[in-house]
Each structure stands twice: as C-alpha cells, then as structure tokens.
Amino acid sequence: MEVESSAFERYRALYDHDARQAPKVSGHLANRVPVHEGSLGLPVLVQFEDRTKRPTITFPPGSHHSFALDQEHGINEARFHTILVATGAIDAPTLVPMAEHVECAEHGRQDVTFACQHLLRSLGTRERVGFFFASSPRGDAWCGACEEVRIREGGDSGDWNDRSEAFAGVKLICGACYDEVRRLHEL
Ligand SMILES: [Zn+2]
Numbered sequence: 417m418e419v420e421s422s423a424f425e426r427y428r429a430l431y432d433h434d435a436r437q438a439p440k441v442s443g444h445l446a447n448r449v450p451v452h453e454g455s456l457g458l459p460v461l462v463q464f465e466d467r468t469k470r471p472t473i474t475f476p477p478g479s480h481h482s483f484a485l486d487q488e489h490g491i492n493e494a495r496f497h498t499i500l501v502a503t504g505a506i507d508a509p510t511l512v513p514m515a516e517h518v519e520c521a522e523h524g525r526q527d528v529t530f531a532c533q534h535l536l537r538s539l540g541t542r543e544r545v546g547f548f549f550a551s552s553p554r555g556d557a558w559c560g561a562c563e564e565v566r567i568r569e570g571g572d573s574g575d576w577n578d579r580s581e582a583f584a585g586v587k588l589i590c591g592a593c594y595d596e597v598r599r600l601h602e603l
C-alpha cells in the first residue's frame with residue numbers, strides 16, 4: 417500500500433497516540449494480489465490505530481472490486497483455499513474443481529477444469545484414450561486407464577486414493593480445451 421508522503425508524516429506524528437478517531441487518509445494498493453485481478457492501484461482508506469496496532473486498511477464505500485467484496489462479506493473455506501493456491505502457499509489440489517478462471521494460450525480466459533494427464537496428452541496426439549467424468553457439464557475427467565486403476569484401488573466405493581490420483585496426474589486445463597478433449601472422444 418502506498419500513501420502520499422504527507423499521510424506518512426501524519427502516521428509518524430500520531431504513532432504514539434491513540435489515533436483511532438483520527439480521520440482516515442487515502443492511499444493505493446501497491447501490490448498485485450493474485451486472486452484479485454486489477455488490485456494494483458486500487459484506492460483504499462487507512463485508519464490509524466493506537467501504537468499497539470498496525471493501521472487498518474479498508475476499501476472506500478461503494479467499491480465493487482472482488483477484493484473489496486471479499487473484505488466486506490468475508491470469505492468461505494473454498495475461497496480461502498483458492499487464495500492459498502493462487503499465492504503459492506499450498507499446492508493445487510487434485511480432483512477438486514474450483515470456479516475460477518485460467519488464461520489459455522489458445523482460448524484466452526476460460527473456466528478452470530481438470531483432466532488426467534493422459535487426456536491432456538490426447539489433445540496433442542489426437543489418440544482416443546477413453547473419457548470418464550465426475551459430473552456434467554465439465555466435471556473432472558479421466559481416461560480408460562485411469563478408470564481401471566480407480567476401480568482396482570477404490571474397490572466397491574470406487575474412491576480415489578493416493579495411488580490412483582498419482583496415476584491420473586490430474587492437470588488443470590481450460591474449459592474450451594476440456595470440451596475439445598471430450599469432443600475428440602465422442603466420435
Ligand atoms: Zn488417465
């Protein structure tokens with residue numbers, strides 16, 4: 417976050433005081449926050465606190481940016497997870513679909529979908545490897561070989577486990593690529 421130098425001087429002057437009633441100063445976000453496109457330069461308000469607390473940063477009333485909305489309404493666990501993945505704090509999960517977007521070199525901005533590594537490869541080879549999917553329209557998809565491993569490992573329930581997931585090597589692919597893989601297998 418950045419503020420005018422006068423605002424920073426004011427912060428220094430008020431540092432040892434209880435400044436919770438002091439008027440807010442305005443500033444701008446100086447970071448590009450991964451899950452919040454266009455966050456760099458967003459206007460914010462800074463409320464100084466007392467010396468035991470760092471200033472509180474909020475978005476001005478009426479902000480409609482996703483970052484402002486998240487701050488105003490809070491985030492759920494799935495959203496929190498998405499943020500951790502986007503910031504690189506944790507690895508992307510396998511077989512957990514998230515309603516987010518991806519920039520595909522071929523198709524531009526698309527919904528995020530997931531498919532096993534073999535299906536992904538079939539996009540290049542045009543070889544048909546079988547197509548199974550968790551749900552319509554674009555649930556996680558896997559190939560015939562993965563289906564065999566899933567059933568062998570998962571028994572009656574057919575649940576995925578570490579071994580079948582490792583075999584599948586699920587990759588994130590763009591929704592349009594997903595549709596293309598599916599079409600390839602529907603012939
Ligand atoms: Zn596969």
Ligand SMILES: [Zn+2]
Pocket residue numbers: 520521522523524526590591592593594
């Ligand atoms: Zn694509």
